[in-house]
Amino acid sequence: MSMTRQDVLSILGRVDDATIAEIIASGASLEELREAWAWAFADEALMSEGRPLPGTRMANLIDLIQPDEEGDLADPAQGNPGGSH
Template sequence: MTMTRQDVVSVLGPIDDVTIAEIIASGASLKELRAAWAWAFGDEALMSQGRPLPGTRVAALIDLIEPDDEGDLADQAQMHPDVDN
């Protein structure tokens, strides 16, 4: 079953429309999105719990939902324009 915008927001909270569209277009299931969230933001390393490494689709979702370091730096520069980075 194809995920909906509501499904994506129920797992990730409010996020931008482009990311939501990319996640839906990936063809991933809600279960796969939940697994990607657990890998990206879980408190415990899932490997230490004996879980296998994520599959290709879950790994692609992780790439979509993890914060982008370069984007984080740009956001910081916008928040503090008078500070040289």
């Protein structure tokens, strides 16, 4: 089953429509998006657990969700303005 807009928002909070569309079009699962979020914002914890580095699809998701220079997504450590996890 593919992700919905609401699924993406439930993980990422407030994010632009183009990013949501790209994430949905990637064919990733909700679990993959959750893991990509963890890699993007808590990679040290995952490495400490001995988790293997993300594969290609995961890396593409991470690129989509990581904040760019202008800070499109809020750092979850600073609070999530768009939803809950």
